[in-house]
Amino acid sequence: MNLAAANNQSLADFSTVLIYSAMAVYVLAFLGHIAEWTFGSRSKVARTASALSPRRRSVVAPEVRAKATAGAAGAEQGGGTAVLDRPKVVTRSAGARPDVPDGPGAAAGDAQGDLYGTIALALTVLAFLVHAAGVLTRALSVQRVPWANMYEFSTTFSMVAVASYLGFVVAKKNVRWIGLPLVTTVLLDLGLATTVLYAESDQLPPALDSYWLVIHVSLAIFCGALLYLGTVGTVLYLFRDRYEVKLEEGRQPGAFATSVLERLPSAASLDKFAYRINAAVFPFWTFTIVAGAIWAESAWGRYWGWDPKEVWSFITWAAYACYLHARATAGWKGRKAAYLALAAFSCYLFNYYGVNFLFSGQHSYAGVD
Known part of the structure; x- marks a missing residue:
């Protein structure tokens, strides 16, 4: 092994260490978010949810x-x-807790919840920086963009998802409620990437050695990360909506549901958040498919060949198109639209995991044996 190859391998090994280090810090951030939601009697998340609730x-x-x-x-x-x-x-x-009085005790709970939330956010930022360093060193080890296989795609995908969340925070949007499900999912994604999907750093196959890799795959990662955040909003909307309905009907939800769901924004706010993200991302996902077709013509001499990855990319596009069309023309809002959005994101996940593991085709670059 020559010196350059040895240096590249050292960078690849260091990248793996950084990813594991990021996972360790994400675990601490996860515990911080748990503490914020558990021990803060009326945290900032809860107060914001109360202010936004239309019911x-x-x-x-x-x-x-x-x-x-x-x-x-x-x-x-x-x-x-x-x-x-x-x-x-x-x-x-609808989200306020009648058993928590106002006064010094409530103020102490507010301060406690805000302190845990601040610590959790700071740890998330630190974990993101270590995570980004791991992705960057992986790229330096092969001197190319770090998304040529499922391991690299997964680590970059979760990094972009965290970056999107932090971007909303910097813009002072009410997204603190995303922190816990986001960090949980990132840990699952990185755990899967480092165990099942891991691949040694290597050079690109000839068909992938194109500037269209940067355009097409970066768009796919960006769209997927934002669609994931929209999906989190959709899932939490379904729980929050059921919680609000129970309160309207005079039924008392369980203590656990009350302690968790009261800290979310209103169902209407969550529904609007998910819809706006899905609507904003849809044009970019459309261009992702178009860019892939142009790249296919450059690499294989045809724009469309009904490859499994191409088919499921189109199915995902069609599912989100149905969701947006139903909301715009048929007046589908609320739970029916939420189920459509979840079905659409399920298509995206299957396009990534299912197609790579279950089918073979010209897009078989997963790097997993």
């Missing part, structure tokens, strides 16, 4: 209600018109 129950104070009833009865008996004071209405959010 609010108006609770009129009993003494005011009694006074109003008596006044109305007297007016009816006397045949006159009673002028009543405007009732004082106490509004309680």
Whole structure:
């Protein structure tokens, strides 16, 4: 082995160490998010959710209600018109906890929850930096973009997903609720990448050695990362919506559901978040498929060949097109639209995992034996 090859192997090994180190810090961030959601009685996440919830129950104070009833009865008996004071209405959010009083105790819980949340966010930033360093050193070890096989694609995909989340945070968007499911999924993704999908660093196959690799695959990673965030919003919307419905119907959700779901934004906000992401990403996913067709013509002399990867890319595109069309024309909102969005993202996941493992074709570059 010459000196250059030895240096490249050292970089590849160092990249693996950095990915494992990032996983360790992500575990700490995961524990921080758990602490924020568990020990913070009314964390920043909970307060924001209460402020955003459109489903609010108006609770009129009993003494005011009694006074109003008596006044109305007297007016009816006397045949006159009673002028009543405007009732004082106490509004309680669908997500507010009636068992947590206001005052010093609640303030202490707020500070505690915010402290855990700040620590979790700081650890997520640190883990992302180590993660990005691992992806960069992998690229330097082979002197190319680091997404030529499933291992490299997976590590880059999760890195972009975290970067997107942190971008929303920097833009001061209400996305703290994404932190826990995001870090959990990133740990699963990196665990799968380092155990099942790992491949030694190597040079590109001739068909992949093209500038279209940068355009086509980078777009696929970017779209997938954002679609994942939209899917998180969709899944949490389904749980939050059921929680709000139970409250509207006067049914009391379980203690665990209450402690978790009250910290989410309202169902309407989650639904809007998911829809906006899916609608914004769809044109980029369309261009991803077009770029892949152009690359296919350059590499294999045809734009479309009904390869399994091509077919499932189109199926994913069609599924998201149905979702957007249903919301725009058929008025599908809420749970029906959410199920369509989940089906569409399932197509994306199958296009990545299922096609690579179950089918063989011209896109068989998974790097997994």
